Amino acid sequence: xxxxxxxxxxxxxxxxxxxxxxxxxxxxxxxxxxxxxxxxxxxxxxxxxxxxxxxxxxxxxxxxxxxxxxxxxxxxxxxxxxxxxxxxxxxxxxxxxxxxxxxxxxxxxxxxxxxxxxxxxxxxxxxxxxxxxxxxxxxxxxxxxxxxxxxxxxxxxxxxxxxxxxxxxxxxxxxxxxxxxxxxxxxxxxxxxxxxxxxxxxxxxxxxxxxxxxxxxxxxxxxxxxxxxxxxx
Amino acid sequence: xxxxxxxxxxxxxxxxxxxxxxxxxxxxxxxxxxxxxxxxxxxxxxxxxxxxxxxxxxxxxxxxxxxxxxxxxxxxxxxxxxxxxxxxxxxxxxxxxxxxxxxxxxxxxxxxxxxxxxxxxxxxxxxxxxxxxxxxxxxxxxxxxxxxxxxxxxxxxxxxxxxxxxxxxxxxxxxxxxxxxxxxxxxxxxxxxxxxxxxxxxxxxxxxxxxxxxxxxxxxxxxxxxxxxxxxxxxxxxxxxxxxxxxxxxxxxxxxxxxxxxxxxxxxxxxxxxxxxxxxxxxxxxxxxxxxxxxxxxxxxxxxxxxxxxxxxxxxxxxxxxxxxxxxxxxxxxxxxxxxxxxxxxxxxxxxxxxxxxxxxxxxxxxxxxxxxxxxxxxxxxxxxxxxxxxxxxxxxxxxxxxxxxxxx
Numbered sequence: 001x002x003x004x005x006x007x008x009x010x011x012x013x014x015x016x017x018x019x020x021x022x023x024x025x026x027x028x029x030x031x032x033x034x035x036x037x038x039x040x041x042x043x044x045x046x047x048x049x050x051x052x053x054x055x056x057x058x059x060x061x062x063x064x065x066x067x068x069x070x071x072x073x074x075x076x077x078x079x080x081x082x083x084x085x086x087x088x089x090x091x092x093x094x095x096x097x098x099x100x101x102x103x104x105x106x107x108x109x110x111x112x113x114x115x116x117x118x119x120x121x122x123x124x125x126x127x128x129x130x131x132x133x134x135x136x137x138x139x140x141x142x143x144x145x146x147x148x149x150x151x152x153x154x155x156x157x158x159x160x161x162x163x164x165x166x167x168x169x170x171x172x173x174x175x176x177x178x179x180x181x182x183x184x185x186x187x188x189x190x191x192x193x194x195x196x197x198x199x200x201x202x203x204x205x206x207x208x209x210x211x212x213x214x215x216x217x218x219x220x221x222x223x224x225x226x227x228x229x230x231x232x233x
Numbered sequence: 234x235x236x237x238x239x240x241x242x243x244x245x246x247x248x249x250x251x252x253x254x255x256x257x258x259x260x261x262x263x264x265x266x267x268x269x270x271x272x273x274x275x276x277x278x279x280x281x282x283x284x285x286x287x288x289x290x291x292x293x294x295x296x297x298x299x300x301x302x303x304x305x306x307x308x309x310x311x312x313x314x315x316x317x318x319x320x321x322x323x324x325x326x327x328x329x330x331x332x333x334x335x336x337x338x339x340x341x342x343x344x345x346x347x348x349x350x351x352x353x354x355x356x357x358x359x360x361x362x363x364x365x366x367x368x369x370x371x372x373x374x375x376x377x378x379x380x381x382x383x384x385x386x387x388x389x390x391x392x393x394x395x396x397x398x399x400x401x402x403x404x405x406x407x408x409x410x411x412x413x414x415x416x417x418x419x420x421x422x423x424x425x426x427x428x429x430x431x432x433x434x435x436x437x438x439x440x441x442x443x444x445x446x447x448x449x450x451x452x453x454x455x456x457x458x459x460x461x462x463x464x465x466x467x468x469x470x471x472x473x474x475x476x477x478x479x480x481x482x483x484x485x486x487x488x489x490x491x492x493x494x495x496x497x498x499x500x501x502x503x504x505x506x507x508x509x510x511x512x513x514x515x516x517x518x519x520x521x522x523x524x525x526x527x528x529x530x531x532x533x534x535x536x537x538x539x540x541x542x543x544x545x546x547x548x549x550x551x552x553x554x555x556x557x558x559x560x561x562x563x564x565x566x567x568x569x570x571x572x573x574x575x576x577x578x579x580x581x582x583x584x585x586x587x588x589x590x591x592x593x594x595x596x597x598x599x600x601x602x603x604x605x606x607x608x609x610x611x612x613x614x615x616x617x618x619x620x621x622x623x624x625x626x627x628x629x630x631x632x633x634x635x636x637x638x639x640x641x642x
Contacts, residue, residue: 054551054635074556074631081635082553093548097245102238109238110553158553 001162001193002028002051007060009046020046022216024060028162028195033188033226035204036197038213045166047213048197052085052164053077065161082110086155090167092147094139100150101126101135107158125153129183145176152183156192163187163194169203175232181206182229202227243566246538257534258574261527261618265578265611268520269603273586275516277593277601279509284426284599292333292463293366294472295496296455296479305486314483314492318443318450321360324457327478331459331471336363337452339442345391345435346411347399354395356412356435358442366456367425369436374406374421381420381438388441389417392432393424412437415445465499472497524614528571528622535567535626539633546633556631563630567623568616575615579608 009021020043028034038044049055050062053069062069064084072080086107094103105122113121126132129149139147148168155163165184169177181203188194188208196207204210205227212220247254298314321337339358344351363369364376372393381388389410396405396419405419417437425431443449459471476495477487485492539546546559583603590601 049636052551052635078550078553078555081551087551089548093544095545095548097249098241106549107552110549110555110558115237154552 001030001032001065002026002195003061003063004051005061007047007050007062008058009043009050009055010058020216021050021057024216024218026211026218026221028193030193031188031191033185033194033208034196035207035210036195036213037199037204037210039199041215042213043216044197044213048164048166048195051162051195052087053081078110082107082158084161086158086160086163088148088151088155088163088165088168090170092139092144092151092171094147094150094154096139099136099138100131100142103139103150104154104157107154111158122153122157125157126150128156129153143176144172145179148172148176148180149183152180152187156187161193163192165194165196167198168196169198169200177203178229178232182233185226185229239562239565242562243569246542246566247570250534250538253534253537254570257527257530258570258577260530260574261524261571261615262574262578262581264520264524264527265575265615266582267523268517269579269582269607269611270586271516271520272513272607273582273590273601273603274598275509275512276603277590277598278512279505280601281599282505282509291498291502292461292468293456293458293498294475295494296457296475297453297494297496298483299491299494301485301489302491303486303489305489306484308484312492314485316452316455318452320452320479320482321455323482324455324475324479328471328475331463331474333458333460334362334365335455335457336360336366337439338363338454338456339439339446339451340453341442341446343412343435345395345399347405347408350399350401352395352398354392354433354435356437356442358437358439360439363436363456366458369423369425371421371423373404374419376421376423377436377438382440385440385444386438387415387417388420388438390421390423390436391419392434393422394429394432395435396422465503468497468499472500524618528618531567531571531619531622532626534570535563535623536629538566539563539626539630542630543633546630547635550633550635559631559633560627563627564620564623567626568619571619571622572612572615575611575618579611583608 004024004026007021007024007026008019010017010019012018024047036044036047046055050057053072056071064080067080067084069080094100095106098106101119101122104126105118108118108121123132123135126135129152131146131149131153134142134146139150142150152168168184169180172180177200184194184196185206196203198204205224206229207224208226209223210220211218296316298316301308301310301312301314304310316337318337321335325332325335336359341356341358342353343356344353357363359377361377361379361382364371369376371390374390376390377388380386389412391399391405391410399405399410400408405422407419409416409418411417412435423432423436439452443451459468463471472495476493479493479495480487480489483493546554549559586602593599593601
């Protein structure tokens with residue numbers, strides 16, 4: 001599903017440049033649930049940005065679902081993001097003047113799905129994260145866990161190939177974190193490919209594979225026995 | 234463009250920043266208000282001028298004698314020129330094609346008395362055709378006719394004010410008014426659209442007055458109207474020919490500006506037209522300059538809005554919003570605010586003009602108003618202004634990197 005070969009990325013900081021990613025080789029198969037771990041400055045966010053087509057690599061190859069991702073125009077990148085990727089953010093990033101339903105429907109709007117169809121589909125996904133009764137509520141009326149579930153529904157609404165979650169539990173207490181991870185595991189059980197960036201050990205162990213980043217290189221890549229979040233809920 | 238989501242977003246931004254939107258919108262509304270008021274004022278001035286000129290037929294030419302300033306044909310400078318009755322015949326004979334009506338005038342002052350009422354009035358002794366040239370409206374009785382002229386009849390057509398002053402509630406027509414001691418029969422009363430002063434005059438036959446003043450043939454002014462089918466160029470050409478001819482007849486140097494005055498209304502009319510055109514230009518210019526301030530204001534609010542919504546725009550881009558869609562959103566919002574506030578300004582100006590405009594009826598200023606073309610122009614200007622105001626901020630918004638949304642923790 002995802003294939004990265006010898007990926008390099010550096011940032012110019014005035015006169016000296018900061019080499020953030022120093023040759024990453026990395027492969028993700030369909031249906032995997034991968035945790036990307038590392039301390040701050042390890043390059044995990046940069047890696048996620050490149051995977052999310054929000055930033056370009058200096059050198060190296062990136063193939064997503066067989067499509068080479070290189071030198072994309074803004075418009076093309078927007079199209080690919082819409083088609084291939086679903087984002088889940090630490091701070092949820094819901095649009096606060098739109099109801100839960102409208103937030104979920106937003107990626108479909110950019111796919112030019114007709115309004116009625118888009119609302120039906122959004123309602124379907126909202127139901128899947130268990131928030132159908134909250135469809136007309138605005139983000140300010142929802143709890144943190146509910147907001148993240150709306151965000152997950154939004155990420156899934158466009159039926160992307162890969163879900164990218166950047167510290168999805170970072171702003172949540174542990175109980176809610178497990179609820180969200182339970183949801184992510186269930187979505188993964190249905191065959192969706194998910195990448196989770198986290199620095200929390202317990203969250204990482206709820207994935208099926210942990211990739212450890214340190215100083216711009218992968219220092220450890222292991223498959224693990226998944227801890228089901230269900231038991232903590 | 235008529236997407237519910239787009240409008241929802243625009244209304245939301247406006248709703249969350251009510252005061253800010255109002256203040257910036259106000260600057261645009263104010264600018265349009267001033268622009269429209271300026272144009273309406275120029276319009277009012279134009280109306281005023283036109284009305285003043287309508288007092289006399291707009292195709293009229295006046296010939297007045299002066300004093301020569303140059304020696305010519307054996308005559309010294311400083312010679313007074315005197316027009317005579319035969320000048321009229323001469324002009325008539327010389328320009329049979331060009332002249333529509335012609336009249337000569339002889340001016341005098343007189344004290345008029347009826348019973349115990351007296352008053353001092355200017356007396357204008359004229360030929361019958363003067364009525365048409367000066368657009369004199371007879372409201373009772375009749376004007377001077379050919380018979381009066383031939384018979385040197387002591388008849389008078391008095392202005393409305395004169396009738397009010399002297400006759401109070403009596404009907405003047407048929408009664409005798411004493412002018413400088415001589416009885417004149419009042420044959421009519423006239424009004425004049427131009428001004429009240431014209432209505433304080435007394436018209437009498439030219440021949441009558443020439444006899445009273447010592448059997449002269451002297452006249453003070455020749456007034457005539459030319460063929461109304463003439464356009465400006467032809468009218469000017471005709472008055473040029475007339476001037477040349479009269480100067481030759483009275484032996485005035487063709488270059489002498491003081492010997493004879495030929496005053497063509499068409500010329501003045503043209504001057505007024507170009508004058509008001511310049512005023513209009515200035516009005517539009519000033520209005521535009523003020524509008525620019527408004528546009529900058531709108532641009533400013535849009536920059537702020539985008540700064541505040543950077544994160545949201547980033548999220549949208551992460552969800553697949555194309556740069557075009559972001560640009561459209563910002564532009565539409567800008568055009569919307571500009572157009573609405575501009576229309577409010579336009580509406581206010583229009584209401585004020587509709588309410589107060591008809592109250593202005595002074596000679597130099599009358600009925601200021603806006604035409605449909607002004608409204609349409611203003612609308613187009615507003616939409617362009619909105620686009621201009623939104624353009625830079627929109628491009629800024631389109632360049633927002635979605636990374637911002639992600640990295641902002």
